[in-house]
Amino acid sequence: MRMPIYVLLLTMLTIITATLYIGCDGGGGSGGGVNTQSTTINGRIESLVTASSDAGSDFNLAFIKKLFSLIKEAKAQDGISVSAIVDGVTADTDVTDGDGRFTLILDLDTATNVSIVFLVNGVEVSIDIFVEQGSLIEISINIDLGAEPGEEVQIVDMEDEQGPISCETGSIEILKNPNEDLIINGRGEDCIRTAGNCNLTIDPENIVLTNCENCVDARGTSDVTILSPNGDIVCESSEDGFRSRGNAHISVEALGTIEILAGDNGAKADGNASITLLAKLCIIDSSENPIDENGNAVVDISGCLEVLVDPTPLPSPFPMATPAPTPGP
Numbered sequence: 001m002r003m004p005i006y007v008l009l010l011t012m013l014t015i016i017t018a019t020l021y022i023g024c025d026g027g028g029g030s031g032g033g034v035n036t037q038s039t040t041i042n043g044r045i046e047s048l049v050t051a052s053s054d055a056g057s058d059f060n061l062a063f064i065k066k067l068f069s070l071i072k073e074a075k076a077q078d079g080i081s082v083s084a085i086v087d088g089v090t091a092d093t094d095v096t097d098g099d100g101r102f103t104l105i106l107d108l109d110t111a112t113n114v115s116i117v118f119l120v121n122g123v124e125v126s127i128d129i130f131v132e133q134g135s136l137i138e139i140s141i142n143i144d145l146g147a148e149p150g151e152e153v154q155i156v157d158m159e160d161e162q163g164p165i166s167c168e169t170g171s172i173e174i175l176k177n178p179n180e181d182l183i184i185n186g187r188g189e190d191c192i193r194t195a196g197n198c199n200l201t202i203d204p205e206n207i208v209l210t211n212c213e214n215c216v217d218a219r220g221t222s223d224v225t226i227l228s229p230n231g232d233i234v235c236e237s238s239e240d241g242f243r244s245r246g247n248a249h250i251s252v253e254a255l256g257t258i259e260i261l262a263g264d265n266g267a268k269a270d271g272n273a274s275i276t277l278l279a280k281l282c283i284i285d286s287s288e289n290p291i292d293e294n295g296n297a298v299v300d301i302s303g304c305l306e307v308l309v310d311p312t313p314l315p316s317p318f319p320m321a322t323p324a325p326t327p328g329p
Helices: 005-023 059-076
Strands: 037-049 081-086 089-095 101-108 112-120 123-131 135-144 153-162 165-167 171-175 182-185 192-194 199-203 207-212 216-218 223-228 233-237 242-244 249-254 257-262 267-269 274-286 291-293 298-309 312-314
Touching: 037 112, 037 123, 081 101, 089 101, 101 112, 123 135, 123 153, 165 171, 192 223, 216 223, 216 249, 242 249, 242 274, 249 257, 267 274, 267 298, 291 298
Parallel strands: 037 135, 153 182, 165 192, 171 199, 182 207, 192 216, 199 223, 207 233, 216 242, 223 249, 233 257, 242 267, 249 274, 257 274, 267 291, 274 298
Antiparallel strands: 037 101, 081 089, 081 112, 112 123, 135 153, 298 312
């Protein structure tokens, strides 16, 4: 018996749709779980020396060469090709403008070394820098083609501003060199958000969490440790400073001061979550409650040797109050 044409078409359409659905499931391969963040490198070539004087040449000729080189230097920073190389692959390329400025944008799923390569008058010179995913880097450099090989590019100034950090599984460590600070700009979002079984450890000199919705929002069974063994920690948020929910835990420890400037609560924990603060001085300046505990949650600031709230000094541990002394006769 022959199948009606509309039944045949319907059957074929069903097979094609199912095939397309299977082929697009989760993006395929291991790439479905990769969480990349945009990293921006804004740079400027402060000075460029394209030639060196010849010690064996006539003095006048050397002087003319040097003068000519300096005249050209002002224009030489324009039109230089700049590339970012990650694991041997060109991630982005730009050309400097009249002020020697360039911008490189990279999509990274982890912290890595990046080679910045400059093509100057047909000569390639480079320098390696370590960058973290989601960061904003401002860098100023000098280039001297007459320098020793490998020393042609020198960093004059470098500011590294990290963007929001998000983690759901695995472990992440953000470590800095001695005397190197970390600035995390939430850009209106949570500066740090963790969930699932993520373990996040941050250990630089000083830590600034700024322009955050919440400085840290920890959920699930995640564990966040923020250490400043030689400095201070500053948290600026429009909502809660440190927020922990579910079974998550947040530990914040500084040698000096932990300062929380929060639009809502200073430290808030729900469910079975916990938050621990340890420092010589803890300052909590919040529009609502300095400490907010719900359910079985615990916010422990007994490790703060001194506590200032809005900015009234309280004895540690907070919130136990000391009776006022009885006036003498």
